[in-house]
Amino acid sequence: MNKLYIALNLIKLLNENRYVTSSIVAEEFEVSIRTAQRYLNEMTYLPGVCYDEENHRWYLTDKYGLQDSYLKSNELAILSGIFDYAESLLQSDYSDMLKKIKKKIITASNKENIVSFLKADTVDFDKIAPIFTELENSILNRQEIQFKYSKNDEIYRVRPYRLIYSDGFWYLVGAKEKDEIRKFGLDLISDIQPTGRTYDEVPKGIEEEIQGAKSIFFDPHKKIMVECLMQSDLAGFLKRKKFFPYQEIIEEKENGDIIFSFQAGSPLECVKLCLDWIPHIKIISPHVVRDYFVDMLDSAKELNK
Incomplete structure (x- = not known):
């Protein structure tokens, strides 16, 4: 039997039974217990396959199952590029962890890297990792929290909705009272404490706004219609x-x-979206945004004389 046949059928067994032993595998493949153990040991490099040392059995981790499809070569190429990009964001030990995960998922390919995503300098993830984990747990458990924010030395009480990566920084998007949306840099957050209150879910309008955001300056409650050339x-x-x-x-x-x-949530977001297109863009309306844009360019010009 070739290794691919063995691997596919072992995964099928795991998916159907949730756990298997060497005896079950030996009976299924009509091989010795020792050979069955070797088959199973070779399977532990695959994602989601774990070994229970106490009960001497192999199983798939919770919420893991085999789907009725396989990754195609172009899908593997995209996935490989995403992993490389994520490694550049997480850095250090977290980057090493991603490399191991990537190796588990994209195992049999000796092909060259085909897809790459341009990388940007990012805030040191090691510094924010503990905060990231705390916020992640709060979001998963839908717990309202309070924390100190060093940018203005204030204590904020928010319902945490999402962790967002933008322009080299990680942000927490959350809501204060009356659903006022705020964004906080993770590297400026400290002393996170649960308030004891929970919330039901992210409001639909806010969820849609987060999904469609082009910059961290979005605001679901304020919309400015901008016309440009x-x-x-x-x-x-x-x-x-x-x-x-x-x-x-x-x-x-x-x-x-x-x-x-x-449409954008503030004059600042409008201007930041337009800056990348200088000198080929002109803001036609509204005049508030156009004037803000011109003032910013004049200030930059004055500074660089």
Whole structure:
């Protein structure tokens, strides 16, 4: 019997029985107990396969099951790229852990890396790992918490909703009283304490806003409709994908320029979204956002004289 046949049938046994022993495997494959043990020992490198030393049996971890499909080569390539990117974010021991997980999932391939995601410098994950774990548990248990925030030396009481990575930093997105959404840098949070109160779920509107956010400056309760002109040099990018939240193309001009609109939660978010497109973007309306954009550019120009 080849190894692939053995591996697939062992996983099938585990998936159907939740746990197996060497006796069960020996009977199933009509081999000796010693051979069955060797088969099972070789299986422990696979994700989700564990060995119970006390009861001498192998099992699949909770909430793990075999699906009726297998990863294709292009799916493995994407997954490999995602793992590499995640390693650059988590760093140190956490990066090593990801490498081990990647090796377990993408085991039989000797192919070169095909997919890569451009990496950015990130806050040292080792410094925020304990806070990350505490917040993760609070979110999973839907516990309201309070903590000290060193940015303004205040104590905040929030319902934690989501941990978000943006531009090299990790943030907690949570709600204060009356569902006021706030974002907090994890590296500035300390002394997390549960308040003893819980919450039901993330409000649907906030959940949708988090999923569709293009920057950490989003605000589900405030929306500014912005109309812009993108010069032909870069207009093609907007036709290919949406770079702005709720982006809609309004008009395509004969010279290739595009008039488009998007929505954002604050003038600051609007401006940050537009900065990457300088000098090919013009804010048409509203004037509040346009003036804020111009003032910021003037300040930068003055500073760099």
